Amino acid sequence: MDSMFLNRLGVAFLLSGVGVWVCYAAGAAFVPHTAPAKPAFSLPGLENKPIAPFMAHADVERGDALVHQVCTSCHAVNDGASDGVGPNLAGVAGRQIAGLSGYSYSQSLKGQHGHVWSDQALSDWLTSPSRFAPGTRMSLVGLHDPAQRADIIAYLHTLGDADAPAPAPEPKVTP
Template sequence: MRRWVLVAAVALGGCGDSGLAERRAAAGADPTLADYLRVSDAARGGRLFGQCAACHTVREGGPDLNGPNLHGVVGRRIAEGRARVGYSAALQAKPGVWTPEALDAWLTAPQRFAPGTSMRFGGIADPLDRADVIAFLRAN
């Protein structure tokens, strides 16, 4: 019963930040990334992307700025997506693709994920904020 109340609150709160507390509650106790993604809000992630937009475009065909265009980045090989971008050796040394887990670690602390990266960004401390940004990237 309680669960349904929370689900309804998430649905209603999806448009603004008013649903934040409900979404945190709906993620459950000791939430994992999967739990946060389950309650994530891509639209809010788009607003949070404002802190990335000085360096990144995300629309298809968008230019590379200081950082590479991020269209379709989820599932793309790390540091290989944009041929003309001069990726750092630090990021190029990372194997694999940008899974939600890899993005979560990267966005928590870029310098810890890839020491020496050229991405001058301190990171996003809040796991729900990161999940919202990842949901936004996944939708683009």
């Protein structure tokens, strides 16, 4: 092996290194580095649907019936009533997430504290509680019908404030 051969070997390595770098630089220049803004496909039912269009047609009475069918086994809905398995839902619409001082929320829901239960947040939560807050203690599979979610959210808006004291008994009117 003479030194000329070693020189050629060195130059060959150097040139192939430069070649690889040029290919990489050219590729990077032509192909943008960004991930696609929208996923190429989405699984049905897993995307967050905007709830606003459904709120326009929401029916408070249907929501009332649904909440009493599905939610009140775990949740109180009256002002000042004590929490059940879940926190009192009175005043929940527009309240801070995990915002009742007397209820001990899961770490997962507490992690969302600082955000507010907007209509969209409630809709995403009710679509799949475990996807909204993985590890939540609310064991509800989720409601996949956006019209039903809108009815429920419209009903939640009619409820009072859970932190308010229980309404005082009617004063007795003596004749």
